[in-house]
Amino acid sequence: MSSAPDRRGNGRARGAPSKDVFQKRFILAGDERDAADAQRALLRALEEHGFEPASRFAIRLALEEALINAFKHGNRNDPAKRVTLDCRVGREAVVIDISDEGEGFDLDAVPDPTEEENLQIPSGRGIMLMRSFMSEVDFHPPGNRVRMVYRRPGAATG
């Protein structure tokens, strides 16, 4: 199988199922409707790509937590600042990149919410849930950009 560009076509790699990939960038203001529209579009793409309810639950939860972090802790609810959401939904994996216009944060300074003394503290569980429900979560310095990857259960890694 060749991956050379198809000279008859528009340069798309031969055999690459690009029509099966949902890829979209959303520039979100602090308006909750914006975020809700983006989430709906992503959820629709997940359904169309045959992701099971458990996978959709995991991705939706992680996306919600990451967006809340970006708006609230990153942009500090500043209406002049934006959050950029890039989604890529393929057959085997979902990649979500989120960046905010804040100063970032020190990941090591986030306390473990499951420690006995922290159980009654009402906040600080978002990152933990993102890590638990996604296959990979990587914060890029200074911490205002995160990449989350979800691999369909049973899909090959790498």
Add this chain to the structure above:
Amino acid sequence: MTSAASRLRVAEEAGVTRIEFVDRNILDEANIQQIGEEINRIIDAEPQPRILISFDNVDHLSSAALGTLITINNKIRSKDGQLRLANIDKQIYEVFVITKLNKLFQIHETVDQALTSFT
């Protein structure tokens, strides 16, 4: 005063206030804040609140909703009251387990089991 419709269904049953959510998704921050305020008013009205929150129909919740539940639990405990959670969907229960909040809350499979657990 807010004129927003209630986000809760509330019923009294054998000395217990039973609360259900109107929403299937408890994600939206404004909704979560309203839910917290409504439950706080219920707690304020009882000298020793006995509250059962049933998660019928709830498909999703966020860490902000967990935070509100923790605040509610702390307030009920400060009044020597009791809080029980019941009917939690399997995936949402996993969220409680991951965060170890299943240790903090008394969670029952069914409303009937939760009702009989009040002392």
